[in-house]
Amino acid sequence: MSSIDRSQSVGGTRTYEVRTYGCQMNVHDSERLAGLLEDAGYVRAPEGADAADVVVFNTCAVRENADNKLYGNLGHLAPKKAARPGMQIAVGGCLAQKDRDTIVKKAPWVDVVFGTHNIGKLPVLLERARVQEEAQVEIAESLEAFPSTLPTRRESAYAAWVSISVGCNNTCTFCIVPALRGKEKDRRPGDILAEIETLVAEGVSEITLLGQNVNAYGSDIGDREAFSKLLRACGKIEGLERVRFTSPHPRDFTDDVIAAMAETPNVMPQLHMPLQSGSDTVLKAMRRSYRQERYLGIIEKVRAAIPHAAISTDIIVGFPGETDEDFEQTLHVVREARFAQAFTFQYSKRPGTPAAEMDGQIPKKVVQERYERLVALQEEISWEENKKQVGRTLELMVAEGEGRKDDTTHRLSGRAPDNRLVHFTKPDQEVRPGDVVTVEITYAAPHHLLAEGPVLDVRRTPAGDAWEKRNAEKEGKPAQSAGVLLGLPKIGVPEPLPVAASGCGCD
Secondary structure, eight states: OOHHHHHBBBBTBBBEEEEOOOOHHHHHHHHHHHHHHHHHTTOOOOTTTEEEEEEEEEEEEOTTTTTHHHHHHHHHHHHHHHHTTTTTEEEEEEHHHHHHHHHHHHHHOOEEEESSGGGGGHHHHHHHHHHEEEHHEOOOSSSSSOGSSSSOOOOSEEEEEEEEOOOOOOOOTOOOOHHHHOOEEOOHHHHHHHHHHHHHHHTOOEEEETTGGGGGGTTTTTOOHHHHHHHHHTOOOOOOOOEEEOOOOOGGHHHHHHHHHHOOBBBBOOOOOOOOOSHHHHHHHOSSOOOHHHHHHHHHHHHEEEOHHHHHHEEEOOOOTTOOHHHHHHHHHHHHOOSSEEEEEEEEOOOTGGGGOOSSOOOHHHHHHHHHHHHEEEEHHHHHHHHTTOOOOOEEOOOOSSOHHHHHHTEEEEEOOOOOOOOOOEEEOOOOOOOEEEEEEEEEESSOEEEEEEOOOEOHHHHHHHHHHHHHHHTSSSSSSSBBBBSSSSOOSSSOOOOOGGGTOOO
């Protein structure tokens, strides 16, 4: 081992780094990749390290320039690898599933390429590449084992992702994800609930049910009401304070789900419901199985059942063939729905999708102008909706790392039940991430709220205890292994939640 190798290792143990791109599915998969590597004896590279012994790229194929971004990053690592014998580079995720052998042809210094269906093979492939001294490319065509059986290193001590399904049965013309993630495969309800109970026993108090099309859950196991039943079952788990889910599809959003949300106290008053377009013509071209009237009808029912629900969405601007009138229909839905937040995307070609070959591709200048109008409208609505929160008393779950100016403003940050971000005055007593505080909202901005008065109440929680324990472990105090539970996975929500929480814009 060279001197450069030794400088990046921890106590002689090989280090790793996982770089994640894309949606929350990829974020969750990266936690599993980290768990697999730690189970194999690697340790996470120290922050600020120039390069780890193993660098893993967990890629996304949704954006038009996703491959350019990957190869640019690989090119940046090439001279570092050349200077460090023994360093390895692996590429996984959706782009790896799509490009396969192309990756090692364009970047022959890559050691391992693996797909979305066989992430559990990463440690074996790394070892095989080391021994055989040649690149290993292994892409499975179907799921080998449900990923939640893999060891996982959660990023959060108090909040966790819980996958309930993988894959997607939709055929949206702008989306390549179903081709790369495969058909929907549901987990057994008992397995999901057992995982949640294990997480709660470890201190987790908030879980987010995760699926490419989360509310289609049950189609694979033959129960159309399986998702609403799962929400209600979560309500019976003692110690589980907050339940969220992402991302649903309007096609599968049924009245029994709305009732379960309204009647289950720990299911939070928050809904992320992708719109994509307000035009029936464009929705048909997108092969979306709902129309404007159906979408707004769902929003109306949710608001009737859950008056304080915060509703967010995804919108694509400039889809091929979109006319000025089509775009005006999108603006109409935005005005009617009054979203708390919208993840807005300018359409970009996804290689391999039907939309990429459609006539009527919109000029960039037109797309940009429409995009700016949409963002301006949504900013105005978001601010108006946030102003309605002023004067309300809310319980916040204290977050870690979400307030970038907290240190200078002497504030802390937390999430309201509807997932709005709130910065609040730091109380005299100790408050830990995962604890719950009660505050009164005094000011609203478009993307956050302020509680500038004194904290009304502080409730210490098992989630805060779990965060405190993890921090003690990081400081080298005697404790159990941080974040990896073999067989029963520890899965978590990173702080802050990634912008990609919109679901790649493809739900």
